[in-house]
Structures are given as structure tokens and as C-alpha cells.
Amino acid sequence: MSRILVICEKPRAAQRIAEALDEGGKPLKRRMMGVTYYIARRAGDELVIVSALGHLYTVAQRGGRWTYPIFNFTWVPVHEADRRAGKRGVFIEAIKRLSRDVEGYVSACDYDIEGSLIAYNILRYTCGESSLKAARRMRFSALTRRDILRAWENMSGTLDFPLIEAGRARHEVDWLFGINLSRALTLSVKRASGFYRTLSIGRVQGPTLSFIRDREVEVRTFVPRPYWVIEAEAEIGGRRLKVEYAGGRIEREAEALEIERRCRGKVGLLKAVSKSRQRIQPPTLFNLGDLQREAYRVFRYSPSKTLRLAESLYLDAYISYPRTSSQKLPPTIDVREILSGLRETAYGPLAEELLSRKTLRPREGRMDDPAHPAIHPTGVAPKGLKGAGARIYDLICRRFMASLGEEAVRERVKAEIDVEGYLFHLKGGRVIEAGWMRFYRPYVREKEVELPSLEEGMPIRLLKVKAVRRFTKPPSRYNQSSLLKRMEEAEIGTKATRAEILDTLYRRGYVEGDPMRITDLGFAIVETLSHYCPEILSVEMTRSLERKLQAIQLGEVEADKVVEEAVEALKPILKRFKEREMAIGMEINRAIRGDIIRANTLGSCPRCGRELRIFRGRESGKRFAGCVGYFDGSCTVTYPLPQRGRIEATGKRCEVCGAPIIRVIRRGRRPWELCIDPNCPSKGVRR
């Protein structure tokens, strides 16, 4: 009998794996120093199944001061580098004790770069170098009993070193860029202004912020152009229907007015009616990016929220591993078995229908992933799934079934109406064969316009003809979903990290709102960097590093060589930065001050018209709003403010008393707006 230590990534995964591997399905649950682990029996062996809590080790500076450049680093326990991660120290200690008298090791972390690295670091630093040789790797894409057992039977003989090396290099390169550039920014501001503010920029963050900046400049310098459209309505079979002028946009006002004059009140002739059929293919299977975009479109969930929910569904074994780029399902995955599982759920009738078919092939997309298939339900019937998690599950299940459905067919009708030599179009369309759409409702985008019966040569009276001036629109600002797409197209970041990078941009105060607006601080960071080290913002450098990191995974380059190259790339950048530190600091500092002033300005004083700002009482420490005229004694207008939550200007004025309307935002509550004046008669009812 051997004792084997099985290392999992998260506690919920450890429990699932233990239950699947124990021959009786009932592993012993034990605790050591507060860390839960399991003892399972299998083929005469004793399996000790324990979990990490994500990464237990991280890259950190080796000795020295808080300065830059820093190229000297080492791997240390996360809790030593970050005091907030104190709990992880216990995991290291517990695993160390459990690994005594162990003869074999199994890495059962999620099968990707991060998972491979998590287990590798634990083996290397907690269990000792020798454990690396005695370790094997389980590879699975879902946490169902079936998948776990299959992974156990087909374990690889060694750890997956190319993946581990790629992960190690990625962490080291990201750390080198992040720590050096962030310190350079922070120290420059400290030197120029004397005050400390954490600023950061990273390898992927730079180009991403740059995308947002470029779009923002386009929006803010946009000047609309006028054009005209002809709005017209026709009466057909007793119904009023919109007709489109076939000439589309009209560039000149005179021409538009001429069409209006010639067609108004006239009777036209229906010249031609054409019908066509459009075949609409089923949607492709989801990869992570697709799921995040679709969840944003239909539920307005942020990419990071969707990832969190999908991960939880994976840990419950309801869906396959979500961090995948693949839009494909290999033939080894049994679609019928999954559908049979779904029979026990609310999708019963739909699953039944699919099962009755002879052949079942999902529609796949172009993108692939060597480690995992597209996201799909496992067929395990969910229990007690509620709220946002249930929504994401529904979306994934319906998408999976829709991809197995047949084409939908839509009939399009187009009629041409001739009025005084001008052509107008009447368009309609309806779905005549719903096909896959039945599985994907309510997420299908459908626009139905059914037309009355039309005959060529019939007279048609125009009820309304009007030349209407419109304006060209600026490009739209990025929202979280379109920015994610832009990052994917530029090949920067990974499917696992992109959502987190967006969160960091918000947390650092570089962007706000959704759609995303870049703040003055964000502007200043991009401007300064584009001035002094444009490489940091360039997609090329980030992308080329990204490709090298992938090459490590394929065994084409050595990890240490890529890390060395990153150091060489950083050296000249940091040297330039140091030389211009003062100038850079002053530039950024000005933007920070501008941002603070803007954030503290609530509108204009109803008495004298100057700015109303947020101040803090010198003794009470309480915040209040006051006119800037207070300083020179020329105006004494002040208002008390709510002490909790964030306060923003709305740009609106109270209709009753003319004072500014402010918005109060508190965590967990819907933001509300109110007149800043507590004595305003608009509040009479509530008082």
C-alpha cells in the first residue's frame, strides 16, 4: 500500500475529487490546523487529498530597498509578500505535514498554466525538490465523477513541465514589468509633489489603457456633420407602415427638401415585390470570451463577474472548465450522455427532442485550445441554483443545445414603391423555420415585421413625407465587452487575465463608468508614458512577449531566456524614466490635482455662481459643501452633506430652488439623487 498526496487547486475541487476517487464514494474528511483534507482508498493505496487556495507562492523582490530598477527576485510564500493573504500560510504548513511519509504525488489542479504552476510551486517549495520527480499530472476539463476517474486512469507519468515553465516565465515577466514601472510612476510623483499615491501600470494594462485613451480623444474632439433622411409612411391595407427612401442618406439640404416637396401627398405605384429566404446558422459553442460578451449583452454582467460565476458552476461540476479559448467539442465528449443528463432538468423536453435525432454535431467555431474543449454543460442536474449563477447556467445550456440545432430560415420581403420617379422601399421579415432559435430563446435577437399582402401595380398613398435633419454620431466609447474583444484581437493578455486587468483600471482610478471614460489621471499616465517610454503602450512589445510565452509552452524557447530578454527590454526604459523623473512626476501630479478638484466640485453656488466644492471641517472632520468664495469672505453659502458613501456632481439643478443636484453612491445600494440644499421646499414632504 502506498500513500499518495493529491494536490487540488481549491477546497471545493478537493472535495469533488476525493468523492470521485474513493472506491466507496465516501472519503474520510479530516482537518489539520483548520485546513480540510480527505483520505480516500483506491486500488489498495491511501490517497491524501488536499487543496491549495489558488497560488500559495508568488514572485517577490530579493532584499534591497523600495526603489527601481529591481531585477533581483525570488519565489516566496504569498503570505510573506502580502500580509492580507495570511490564511494561505496555514495551507503551506498543513501540506508540509501531510507530505511526510508520502511515496507519490499527483497534481490535480485545474489543467492550465496557472493550475500547473500552483501544484509545481507547492511540490517544489513545500514538499521539497525530490517530490518533483515522483509527481504525476491529472488532466480534466470537468469535475464530474466520470471525468475525474478518466483523468486518474490516464495520468501522465511526469509533471507538465512546458506548461509550468510558461507559467513561471509569465509571472516573472509580469512581475518585472509591473513592479518596476509602477514604482517608477509612484516615485516620480512622490519626488515631484512629496505625497504618496499608488500608481501602477503593467505589460498588458499599458496598451489597454492606450486603446481607451485613443477612443476617448476621438469622442471628445468629434464634430457632427448634418445629413438628411426622408421619413415616410404609406397606407397599405388599412395599416400605416414605415417606408424607406431608397437613396438613403442625403448629403445636401436642398436635395432633401426637393424630394419632400415632390413626393408629399402623392400616390405611388408598387413596382416590384421580391421575397427571399435567408438561412441562419446555429451559433457556435462558447469559449470564455464569447460567454463573457454574451452575458454582457443579455444580462449586462461584467466579464469578471461572469468568470466568477462560471468558475463556481465548474466547481459544482455543472459545466466544463470555463477558462478556455476553444469553440470546439472533441468527439470524445459524449453529447448524448450530456443531453440524457439534461433530461432530468427544466430542459427536459428540449433535450428529449435533440436525443431523438440520428446525428448530433454541434456547430463549432474556428478557435481552439490545446487543453480544454468549448464550455458546455456536463449533464449533472443542478440543485438549488439561483440568481446570477442560474442565469449563466441557463445561457450556457441553451447555447449548447442551440449549437446542436438545425438552421433557422427567415423570409424577407422587399417591395419597391415609385413615387414621382423617386424609389421607396418597404421591408418586412419573419422567421418561418425557427430551428436552433427555439433552443436559444429568450437570448435570440429577433425582429419581426409582418407585411400585409402586396400586389405589383397597386397604388400606394404616402401619408407622410418629411425631410429630417440628422447628425453623424461619434464612435462609441468602449464598454467592458467591446474592450475585451479589442484585447483579444490585439492578442494581449490571456483569457484568464483580461477581465482582471479591466478591474485594475477601475481600481486605480484610470477609468470610470460603463461605457468606460478615461479620467484625467488615466490621460496623464498614457500621455507621460507615450512621451518617455512609448514601448509600454505599444501593442507590438506586449504581443511579441505574449508569443514568446506561448513558445515556451510549445517547448520552442527556454523560460529563462524569455525572462532575460524582458529584463534587457526594461533596462533602457527605466534608465530614461529615472533621468526624467521630476518632469514625469510633475506632469502626472497636475492631472491628479485636476482630478481631485473635479471630483470635489459639485456644481455652482446658487448665490454667486462660483464653484461649490466638498470640504472637511477642520475640527469635526465632517465633510460639507461650500462656495469657494468662502476663502476670501465674499460668499458664505455652505450645505451639510451625507457623511457616508461617495458624492458626485450630476450637472443638474434643482427645479424648485436652483441649487445643484448631487448623487450619493453607497455600496450595496442604488445611487440616489437629491437637491444639495436640505431646506429646499422639494424636501418638504419627507421632512
Place this chain on the structure above:
Amino acid sequence: MRCKLCWRDAVEGEDYCTYHLEAYRRILEAYEDWRRAMDIGWEEFLREVSENPATGEWAREVALRLLGEFRSLSPSGSPFPPSPRRRRGTS
């Protein structure tokens, strides 16, 4: 020199920073298109642009400033924008 409209440094020899200068350039370009599309003078164009919700905030700031400048410079209302060179000479 500060930009006349924000806290950024002005481009050398200009009234504006790069962004407001870009907005100014786009306003002049747009004016050509507007005049081709309809019968409109410089002042009315600026008023239209400054009131249009689709106008970007930097373009609006420039338009408002030009409007004020134009009203103080040319009470008769010439249909042509003052050339940038002349504008700088008088300010």
C-alpha cells in the same frame, strides 16, 4: 504656456494643448462639410455645433470660445472663420 481651455501645456506657438488643437482642426474641417451641405455662416455653425449633444466636449469648448471671440471681433457677422494666423495676432 497653459492651454486656454484646460490645465495642459499649450502646443508651442498655439493657444491650445494638442487635444484642443485637434478639436479646433476638426471644427474647421467640419465647417467645410456643413457649408457644402447647407446654407450656413460661421457664427450659426458654431452655435449649432456647441449645442449639438453629439459634439465632443473638447470640440464644444473650442466652439464656445470661438463663438465668444467671433462675437467680440466681428459684430457684422462675416460668414468666414477668422484665419488662425490673424486670430493669434489679435489675441
